[in-house]
Amino acid sequence: xxxxxxxxxxxVTPMKENYEVNYEKLEELINFQIDNGTDAIIIAGTTGExxxxxxxxxxxxxxAAVRFVKGRVPVVAGTGSNATKTAIQLTKExxxxxxxxxxxxxxxxxxxxxxGLIQHYGMIADETKLPIILYNVPGRTGCNxxxxxxxxxxxxxSNIVGLKEATGNMAQASKTMALCDGNLEMYxxxxxxxxxxxxxxxxxxxxxxxxxxxxxxxxxxxxxxxGDVETARKLxxxxxxxVDALFSEVNPIPVKKALNLMGMEVGSLRPPLCDMGExxxxxxxxxxKEYGLL
Numbered sequence: 001x002x003x004x005x006x007x008x009x010x011x012v013t014p015m016k017e018n019y020e021v022n023y024e025k026l027e028e029l030i031n032f033q034i035d036n037g038t039d040a041i042i043i044a045g046t047t048g049e050x051x052x053x054x055x056x057x058x059x060x061x062x063x064a065a066v067r068f069v070k071g072r073v074p075v076v077a078g079t080g081s082n083a084t085k086t087a088i089q090l091t092k093e094x095x096x097x098x099x100x101x102x103x104x105x106x107x108x109x110x111x112x113x114x115x116g117l118i119q120h121y122g123m124i125a126d127e128t129k130l131p132i133i134l135y136n137v138p139g140r141t142g143c144n145x146x147x148x149x150x151x152x153x154x155x156x157x158s159n160i161v162g163l164k165e166a167t168g169n170m171a172q173a174s175k176t177m178a179l180c181d182g183n184l185e186m187y188x189x190x191x192x193x194x195x196x197x198x199x200x201x202x203x204x205x206x207x208x209x210x211x212x213x214x215x216x217x218x219x220x221x222x223x224x225x226x227g228d229v230e231t232a233r234k235l236x237x238x239x240x241x242x243v244d245a246l247f248s249e250v251n252p253i254p255v256k257k258a259l260n261l262m263g264m265e266v267g268s269l270r271p272p273l274c275d276m277g278e279x280x281x282x283x284x285x286x287x288x289k290e291y292g293l294l
Contacts, residue, residue: 002185003101003131003162004074005203005225006039007217009210010047012252012259013061015267021057022267027068029264033210034072037218041069042103042206045078046140047252052270055086059093066098076206080105080135084120088127101131103164103206108141114149125157133162133206137189147172151179164189164206170196177201191217191243195236198224208246209239212258212293242291245284249276254284261285261294 011033014025030041043065044050044058053061062077069075077094079102081087091102106112107120125132134153136145144167153160165173166189177186177200188197188205197205198221210217216235224232246254252269257276259266261284268275276284288294 002203003076003133004040006221007037007204007210007214008040008042008074008076008187008206009033009038009214009217010042010045010206010208011065012211012256012266013044013048013053014265015270017267019268019270021053021061023064025264025266026061026064029211029266030065030068032264033214034069036214037222038073038210038214039204039218039221040074040076040206041065042076043078043099045103045135045206046105046137047208047211047255048078049252049270049273050078050080052273055090058090059097062094062099063097074100076101076103076133078103078105080107082107082110084123087120088124091124091128091130091132095128095130099130101133101162102128103133103135105135105137106141106143106145108143111142114146117143117145117149118152121153121160122157125153125159129159131162132157132160133164133185133187134160135164135166135189137164137166139166139168147176147179150176150184154180154183161185162187165197165202166190168193170200173197173202174200191246192236192240194220195224195229195232198232208251208255209243211255212262212288213239213242213291239291241287242284242293245280245287248280248283254280257281258284258288258293261288 079090
């Protein structure tokens with residue numbers, strides 16, 4: 001049984017003026033998402049600024065998400081690290097604290113070999129009963145999880161069940177699906193390629209745009225999965241200008257700006273990330289107005 005099918009939101013971590021996590025606002029955001037059809041909450045991932053959370057904050061943010069969701073949808077905890085021991089610790093803590101699954105990004109900066117990646121994920125899988133979604137985003141990590149490696153992990157570790165595919169390479173994604181022979185739950189990690197990924201057997205998206213357009217993103221995936229490909233296609237194409245604007249600067253800079261433009265008051269970003277440039281912010285605002293969000 002899939003961890004979830006549909007649109008999961010890679011939710012932001014709201015901050016106060018002093019850069020502390022704003023838990024009251026996080027609860028508001030989670031309720032907004034669930035009320036608008038989001039199928040899963042992905043907490044403490046890239047969009048959640050996990051790289052600037054302390055180990056203690058990382059755990060507390062995941063615990064808070066579980067507490068706020070109250071079992072209404074699955075909670076997928078981002079527990080990746082470039083140190084295998086740290087990833088194991090984060091994953092075990094997420095399991096203890098009630099998360100439903102773990103999203104584990106490839107080790108960043110280290111540039112592990114494929115053999116190293118098999119060892120890394122295998123060691124984590126052996127230490128938890130949580131279902132694991134691999135996360136391949138080489139543009140950020142400098143490390144590409146190859147199709148053969150994914151297939152090996154899925155074949156040898158029963159709790160490695162999914163992949164967040166964010167290479168932007170449809171040929172690689174297709175080969176991965178072929179080698180896994182129906183045993184992989186693939187989620188798009190690219191908001192601009194959701195429908196194409198669904199067409200090769202994907203079952204959903206782990207989405208940035210869902211932060212500001214949860215219903216539209218849910219409806220796009222649901223339409224495709226229910227056989228209405230034309231509606232899904234139209235919703236995908238309509239969202240593209242907003243998607244482009246959301247990635248005009250490094251994520252999550254634009255999406256936090258977008259939420260603040262909508263009056264959601266999610267605060268600023270932790271350094272070294274900084275506020276969005278004025279020119280790109282104007283493009284984002286225009287795209288959101290055209291899409292009907294402002």
